[in-house]
Amino acid sequence: MLLLSHVGFSFMEDLVGTVTARGLKAYVLSSLPEPQHQESRPRALADLADDVRTTAGHVLTPRDIEDYLDHLEAAGASVLCCLTVWEGYRHLMALANARLGVPDLDEKQVLQLRDKLTLRNRLADAGLSRGRASALTPETLAARRREDGRYFVKPVSGIASFGTFPLTPDTTWADLERIAAEAHSDTVYASAFTTDPGLGAPAGQGPHPRTAADNGAKQDAPAGDHVGLGVDFLVEDYVPGQEFSFEVIVVGDEPHVVAVHEKCEVTEAAGTVLENACVSPPTSLSQEETAAGIRWVASVLDVLGLGWGCFHVEARHAPSGWDLIEVNPRVGGSLISPSVAALTGGPGLLDLWLDSLLTARRPAGFLKTLKGLSFEADGTTQCANATFFRVFFADPGTIREVGPNDDLPLQPVMSHVLLKPGDVVESSSREVFLGQVLWRMDRADREAVLPELVPASERAIEIVYGTECG
Template sequence: MGKDRGVLLLSHVGFSFMEDLVDTVRSRGLKTCVLSSMPEPKHQGSRPGTLADLADDVRVTAEHVLTPRDVEEYLDHLEAAGTSVSCCLTVWEGYRYLMALANARLGVPDLDEKQVLELRDKLTLRNRLADAGLSRGRASALTPERLAERQREGGRYFVKPISGIASFGTFPLSADTTWTDLERIAAEVRSDTVYAGVFTTDPGPGGPAGPGPRPETAADKGAKPHASTGHDRGFGMEFLVEDYVPGREFSFEVIVVDDEPHVVAVHEKCEVTEAAGTVLENACVSPPTSLSQEEIAAGIRWVARVLDTLGLGWGCFHVEARHAPSGWDLIEVNPRVAGSLISPSVAAMTGGPSLLDLWLDSLLTARRPAGFLKTLKGLSFSADGTTRSGNATFFRVFFAAPGTIREVGLNDALPLRPVVAQILLNPGDTVETSSREVFLGQVLWSMDRADQDAILPGLLPASERAIEVLYETERG
């Protein structure tokens, strides 16, 4: 009797798009096998049961962060139970190295663990691309001395965790920034069950050891030892300071198969708010409205050079960039599908597969990719900056304010009916003050590309009222 074919899905604290991923796997007639770390206390009574109802096989560990041993032992269990695992997939960036380890064991072409961990080292990444002429900015480890030095210089700089996620602790440097601000953010990280493990190069026993010691760069000459950025002070995380990257912000959604990158979509972040402790990406439109075909083509060439320089020959990437008259420059290279509604936005543009669909199919066909590549090329931007899609999308993400929610719901009086509307919090939920965004909900619209210029000017302001929320201190 042949073995059942399945896909291993890695879930962080019981979530990580599990509903979407399970549906994507099951639609291909494959078994869904979920390995999850222990949920937060408020979800421990319900989420494991929900996962058990969703998937064909589920294991929930006793810790909040998965380890390589957890993955190895679960793969052993599945093999003994008669399941042939075709590949491993996760959307949680903190587990991307575990996905790489699992796919290496399974013989599935993918990034290797070292490449994933190097991408998460944003200090070395920035300077490596600057050395290659692909970024005009440089970064250095942040110390109290360097903080004061940069403030005296009076230029524009950006602060972010060297290894982080979700814009947590990411903000423009100002004259008012203090070392105490960084200590406060680090304290929030230590107390955050969901995010704590992804802000350190050593999150615990069995966790990633990080990419190893970074070579000294010109920016680090004369600095104190690397640990002086706060690791030995109990921070549990390290920060960098980098030259501010000017321009409008965009993202390239890329599938790479056997060293050949394909840009499936380009999103323009038409509203970005740089707050004191984070950066909020409020709204995105695709295709971009402020770029010419030639500028998109230049961006596609630039992305290909970035990926080639970094040796990234397989995978799904969310490449965040800025465009200015001087050209393209990097924000981050994320080795995963983007969050919020990027994946459904791709589905609305293609009229079929989402970015999750394409990533999964790239893994399932990696040993024989010819048929998939033909499909992928037909969905992707051409080298000249044009897309075959006749669709356009716009979505808005809503962030919660601190307080207790009294009422929340979708506004029915909108000029265009959404194709996706998600409300993520409920009446009675309390939102604490934090340096990371707290998602309230998100709404996606689709339109004919020929109508994009006519529809967006009215939809953009109207969309701000798409989700209506009242807090306990407010009066209707």
Template sequence: MSTENATGVLLLSHVGFSFMEDLLGTVTARGLKGYVLSSLPEPQHQASRPAALADLADDVRVSTGHVLTARDVEDYLDRLQAAGAAVQCCLTVWEGYRHLMALANARLGVPDLDEKRVAELRDKLTLRNRLADAGLSRARACALTPQTLAERQREGGRYFVKPVSGIASFGTFPLTAGTTWTDVERIAAEARSDTVYSSAFAVQPGAGSPVDPGPHTHPAAEEDVGAGAGPAHGRAGGMEFLVEDYVPGREFSFEVIVVDAEPHVVAVHEKCQVTETAGTVLENACVSPPTSLSQEEIAAGIRWVTSVLDVLDLDWGCFHVEARHAASDWDLIEVNPRVGGSLISPSVAALTGGPGLLDLWLDSLLAAGRPADFGETLKNLSFTADGTAPGRNVTFFRVFFADPGTIRAVELNDDLPLQPVMSQILLEPGDVVHSSSREVFLGQVLWRMDRADRDAVLPRLLPASEHAIEIVYERERG
């Protein structure tokens, strides 16, 4: 590793992926070096991914295990600093490593969430009830056990099940009269056997007790699923679940950058198609700014998000706040201490005509010495307090999920009413998709239009976009 002009950024990668191409491009565009610490890739990627990262980064270190640890981070920082590298900050998009990012930034003296707050955000049971106590959520939650499962089914209301600490909608589903504890244990078994996702379901020490889609942007896993500190939440095979009151309404996400306790909502995405299955929730399509909300309702949402961040004492960072809106009220799905997955970051870039969300998050860390100046930059790119969106652009993106089977052919459809500004196909012919309780990303496509054209273009684009990626599966031999 060259020590000449060695000012750079530490990037944490899980199993060799986690948006590394995007992050390294963002870092190098600022004239900084990219230092990558990755956990060991899965066997099929162990030969290719470290080499691919080495072609893009200035230094790459791969751990011996599939999950990074605090010791891995400390040792790599020691090595970089001994070699003369001036590490400015640490960044990761994988929520399972968010506490490690916090640890590294604390050591580097960079303002960020501390590890305790990261853990508190990832404990969704405690978080839900904390916001209910503050009057910011109408829903409450309790540990899911065979007993509480039976009680909720007898009550006959609407309830939702999710891991206490999870990621990527794995194992999240509405409770039905047919749900059994065996179903829950099956999902937990899938989580334990999933190298990529397994440890993301363990609440990190320090709590009151991590889209990153597809094989080309793999997220991470952590060791000892279900082990460690935490309250006695419901456990199925070592994995903790909760059951909460169902939150009704249309679903939205607020993309927020907080600098020096001042929140900036740089985008509001409306999830215009969400599919709830027996084992997961698939978020299929998003539009920003929202089409179903008035400016006043967006303003109310911004005030509500600001109150949530204030109650949780979140004074620095990037947040993907998922919420639902019904009957003029806002309520929480969850607060993620990171960028949203899939095309959220490019959607922000297309919306503002400027930087994406990854760029803004990195810049917020690099701007520690001049928060007021960067805050002014954010203000010009963000929604105003009265709900006015920045600029004149509208973005729409659709995410595609694969069905179980072997892929024979997959390609982008060029017969669409509006050509996309960005597309990604994440699987290829010959890939085998197995049945799972987590989504398997096939690809994603992003469009941009002028707000004046939205009402004419979007109604045609919505149904047509369902076929933007065409896929054919091999027939089963009978």
């Protein structure tokens, strides 16, 4: 298996474990880690995988993929398929699988999904979205601010809710310049803000010279004085309703909804959207509404011609029906995959995606397993379990103490604390993950468990900030 790693990470420990559990070798191609990890991460990857190559740049390129596959083939390795969970490399995964003869999306389809401006309007034209989107310029920003409607701003191609927020009368062009500057200066995320696979700001490259800091106090750029941000933004009609995600595996044009997560707490902050907690199966949907959602997802995938792959389809449901947030051609982040494993009592979403690739040429046996785990067309599921997980985000400051809290009404099945004492969290327009905790319960007991667990879960990870390390 060829695994693509961005700056040395991208859940490599989980991916390599999933691969080696099947008796396969793991070959890792990684872009150059950030300076503070350039010694430790290549060593850690070498301890994990059977072969590792780290490139000289912070962003992998198609040439890197071709060269590494040439190297592996010359060494006599038989590479079965390629996988990555880093969305910015999903088109590279598609290129590798095309060379290996593995059914998958093609590069063009991946890049079209990442162009959220075109995607929104394409689905609106097909009657599958009630909203439309426009490129954000000083002129369209001023026009939307004068209108009474609700609008949402996001990068045309982005990741991890970086720079996504509701438009308000106080939003200025300087706000967009500030967010674009942050995106360009972020070694990890910079390359994710383009749908052009040949582009991506290299490490150390600054943003456009006219930033919010240069402007001083908030002000709008004059109409017609559009200075390029280096990051394209869109403004779209606000999608109302409760938020959900559909976890989907598609094999041979047949979609299978493995799980539906309800985002029971979502915080819309000034420069990002924080998804704080999820429950699955959903608590606020009827069987009929779930079935309608499954039909709607199938229609979206059909219109977009997405016949293979794993998808994390984010949507909202309102009395008017289902509407799209975005289609991610990968597993969902945070604890989505482990939540699926807790629901099924077996494979997680990452396992299912990998198995769909390994069996792509002869999928009959895998399809039987997949159908047994997935929702029926009528909105019912055979899973007897329910899950709840909470994601914790750090505030700006220096962490003095951080750790799990064991005084909870139900003990979690998984708990990750991602930061440590002494870490300094900077103010940013993207979320900074502190940790995440997952609980599993019998579905029949959920209504009795959740009312106490949800508020108690807010203290599942305890953190103290200070100016010095304790």
